[in-house]
Amino acid sequence: xxxxxxxxxxxxxxxxVLRVCRAVVGPVDAEDAWSETFLAALKAYPRLPExxxxxxxxxxxxxxxxxxxxxxxxxRPVAVAEVPEPAADSVTGGGAQEWERDGELWDxxxxxxxxxxxxxxxxxxxxxxxxxIAGITGGSTDAARRAAADGIKSLRRSFPRRTEERxxxx
Amino acid sequence: xxxxxxxxxxxxxxxxxxxxxxLFAALPATDAAAQERLHSRLVDGAQRDGLLDVAYRTLExxxxxxxxxxxxxxxxxxAYDVQDHAAVxxxxxxxxxxxxxxxxxxxxxxxxxxxEYFEGRRxxxxxxxxxxxxxxxxxxxxxxLPDIGYxxxxxxxxxxxxxxxxxxxxAVGTACATNPLPVVVPCHRVVxxxxxxxxxxxxxxxxxxxxxxxxxx
Numbered sequence: 400x401x402x403x404x405x406x407x408x409x410x411x412x413x414x415x416v417l418r419v420c421r422a423v424v425g426p427v428d429a430e431d432a433w434s435e436t437f438l439a440a441l442k443a444y445p446r447l448p449e450x451x452x453x454x455x456x457x458x459x460x461x462x463x464x465x466x467x468x469x470x471x472x473x474x475r476p477v478a479v480a481e482v483p484e485p486a487a488d489s490v491t492g493g494g495a496q497e498w499e500r501d502g503e504l505w506d507x508x509x510x511x512x513x514x515x516x517x518x519x520x521x522x523x524x525x526x527x528x529x530x531x532i533a534g535i536t537g538g539s540t541d542a543a544r545r546a547a548a549d550g551i552k553s554l555r556r557s558f559p560r561r562t563e564e565r566x567x568x569x
Numbered sequence: 570x571x572x573x574x575x576x577x578x579x580x581x582x583x584x585x586x587x588x589x590x591x592l593f594a595a596l597p598a599t600d601a602a603a604q605e606r607l608h609s610r611l612v613d614g615a616q617r618d619g620l621l622d623v624a625y626r627t628l629e630x631x632x633x634x635x636x637x638x639x640x641x642x643x644x645x646x647x648a649y650d651v652q653d654h655a656a657v658x659x660x661x662x663x664x665x666x667x668x669x670x671x672x673x674x675x676x677x678x679x680x681x682x683x684x685e686y687f688e689g690r691r692x693x694x695x696x697x698x699x700x701x702x703x704x705x706x707x708x709x710x711x712x713x714l715p716d717i718g719y720x721x722x723x724x725x726x727x728x729x730x731x732x733x734x735x736x737x738x739x740a741v742g743t744a745c746a747t748n749p750l751p752v753v754v755p756c757h758r759v760v761x762x763x764x765x766x767x768x769x770x771x772x773x774x775x776x777x778x779x780x781x782x783x784x785x786x
Contacts, residue, residue, distance in 0.1 A: 406669055438620070445666065
């Protein structure tokens with residue numbers, strides 16, 4: 400097995416990384432975080448060991464980029480709107496709705512401490528085991544598991560109605 | 570998910586089960602418009618930072634879908650559908666660089682000239698070529714092939730003689746069969762001594778299509 404064309408990595412994992420970025424830094428900064436993540440990944444890709452866990456590798460990079468993006472955001476003099484104008488997306492149909500849902504979830508997620516938000520996103524959206532998450536965020540596997548559990552508990556409190564309503568399985 | 574829903578408080582360190590995914594069920598699984606926008610942005614960044622080692626796209630032609638790939642030096646690969654585009658991209662990742670992205674802009678000149686060729690309006694390709702995928706005698710043969718003029722043919726024996734190795738007829742056949750740039754480097758103009766078309770990487774039918782296109786023009 401040798402390294403696959405990078406295009407394949409973008410196709411296979413791009414949507415997951417975008418969901419993680421949206422959950423961790425919010426819909427406004429998510430695309431910046433995604434772009435920086437994949438550009439950094441492309442640069443480092445030829446040196447990636449062939450048996451590496453690509454998801455964990457990408458989330459590791461995204462984690463660092465999300466911290467950078469969040470820092471840059473916190474230095475902004477005026478806070479930007481929480482949910483972006485859906486103009487560009489509305490032309491294509493489902494996009495605007497997707498942003499709206501994303502925005503609602505973000506409203507609930509951003510109330511969480513950063514650590515819990517990261518643990519929830521990396522476990523529930525990226526599908527990483529807590530051992531991997533601990534490697535990315537620092538701390539122990541148990542601490543990562545607790546952060547995700549606490550995060551989910553808070554989300555269930557702040558997001559319950561919506562969760563029920565949208566319970567329909569896809 | 571194969572794993573049972575142990576949930577966030579479960580003792581086993583696994584991927585999440587369905588039980589806790591309800592919260593995120595509202596999220597779109599994919600978001601095509603955003604992915605396309607981000608892909609373009611990635612290609613732009615890669616180009617700007619010199620990280621776009623292999624750019625590719627496909628092109629529909631009278632001989633089927635062609636995969637076109639270029640390095641910063643020039644066109645490096647043209648491949649027929651029957652050669653399996655996915656396999657060709659995997660080969661490029663291994664032999665050139667794994668930094669392979671779908672990036673049509675770099676292929677613009679090649680696309681234009683190939684379209685003109687199939688419309689009968691072009692008899693010579695003027696493109697920067699990257700011949701790194703062919704070496705030694707095969708490369709000598711590939712370098713000689715554009716000298717066979719549009720609408721003309723040469724036998725494998727004639728090409729061998731022109732390459733300075735008159736007895737290397739079979740090696741010429743191999744060089745043509747492994748030509749990394751079919752259509753653009755005209756290995757289709759090399760035919761059997763008895764005048765029949767002979768084999769072709771894109772299939773016998775594709776070879777006949779190209780030969781009759783050039784004959785008609």
